[in-house]
Amino acid sequence: MKKLWGGRFEGKSEAWIDAFGASITFDQQLAQQDITGSLAHVKMLAKTEILTQDEAEQITNGLKTLQVKLTAGELEFSIENEDIHLNIETHLHDEIGPVAGKLHTGRSRNDQVATDMHLYLKETVQEVIEKIQLFRQVLVQKAEENIETIMPGYTHLQHAQPISFGHHMMAYYGMLTRDQERFSESLKRIDISPLGCAALAGTTFPIDRAYSAELLGFSSIYDNSLDGVSDRDFILEFLSNSSIMMMHLSRFCEEIILWCSHEFQFIELTDTFSTGSSIMPQKKNPDMAELIRGKSGRVYGNLFSLLTVLKGLPLAYNKDLQEDKEGMFDTAQTILTSLEIMAGMVETMSLNKETMEKSTEKDFSNATELADYLANKGLPFRQAHEIVGKLVLDCTKKGIYLQDIPLEEYQAVTPLIEADIYQTLASKTAIERRHSYGGTGFDQVRAAVERGKEALKKEDKKNTTK
C-alpha cells in the first residue's frame, strides 16, 4: 500500500516496522479532536482564500461525514496508515477524492498532533475538575455529619491528641481544593493553539492562525513555531498535577485501609467497595482503596517517563514525542475513575463512632491538656511538660491513665491540680477548647465546613453562568 508520504520512497515498507512506528492503536482516541482541528483549519483556508469556497465545502462535508461515521463506530483504522492523522486523511480521500489532498495545505502533522492534544487535555482537565468538585462535596458532607465525632489524632502513627473526625475530612478537602486549583491554573497553558506552526518554521501560505485558534475556542496562540510544535510542558503539568493528587488519594486510602483493619475497626466500607478472599471466608478486603494507592505508582511513572523522553530532545519535532500519548491517556483514565471511586467509598463508609471515641480514652492523648492546665496556672510550660511526663511514666508502670489518678495523688505532686482536672482531661473538652483558627475545636470545624460549602456554592454558580 502506498504511503501518503511515499513519493520519495522506492523500497517497500515492512509490516513489523510499520507496526513499531504506528501510533494508531492508541492515538485513535484523538479522532474527534483531529476532525475538529481539520474543520477549523479548512475554514481558515477558505477565509484566507488559500482554497476556493467550493474546495473547502467539499472537504468540510467529507469531514462531517467522517464525524458521523466515527460516532456510529463505523470508522476503521489501520496500522498501514500509521496514525490518526493519516487514517483520517485516507478516509477523507475515500469519501471525496483527490480534493482531500488540499486539506493539508499550510499545516503539518506536527502542529496537527499538538493541536489535537491541546484540545484533548482542555476537555479532560475540565472533566477532572468536575470530578474533584464532586469529591470535595462528599468530604464536606462527611465532615458536617461528623463535627462532633471524636477520633484519635496521630503523629508518628501514635495517639497524639483527640480530634474531630470532621476535621480530618476537612484536611483532605483542603488538599483536594489545592489539586483542583492546580488543574484550573494549568488550563491557561493548555488553552493555546499550535495550529499553523506547521512542521517547525511556519508556512509561506497566508494563513490566519488567530482565526483557526478562535474557531477551536483557544484563548491564545503560540508565539514561536518551533516552541509550538515541540512543547509538551502542558502534558507534563497534567501528569505532575495528577501525581500530586494521586499522592493525596493514596494517603487517604492508606488511612482507610488502616481504619478497616481489625486493630482499628474505626470504619466499615460497603460491600460495593470491598472484595472477599477465595480461601478465607471471613475476609472483607478494602481492595479499591489498595488499588488507588497502587495506581498512584503508575501515574508517577507516566510523569517520569515523559520527563525522560523530553530530556535531551533537540528542537523541533522528533518521533520520540509520539511517546507522550499513552501515559497521558492512561493517567486521565486512572485519575477520573479513582476520583469517582473515592467519592463513592467515602460517601458510603460507616463509622464506628464509639470505638473511635473509646480509643481516645484508653491512651495518653490528653497529656497535653494536663500540661496546658498547669501552664495556665502560671507554671512555665517546660516545667509542666516535665511533671506530666513523669506522671505518664508512673501511670504506664501501674497500667493506668491520667484520668485514673486520684485527686490526692495529683495534689501531692502539685497543689495547682484541682478537682476540675477530670473534666479537662476528657477528650471532648480537649477538642472543644481548641478555638484557635483552623484547629480541631468543634466551632472551628463548623466554620471550616461552612467555608467549604460556601466555596463549592460559588464554584457551582460560576459553572452555571459560564
Ligand code: ARG
Ligand atoms: N503520530 C505522530 C505523533 O504522535 C504524529 C506526528 C508525526 N510527525 C512526523 N513528522 N512524523 O507524534
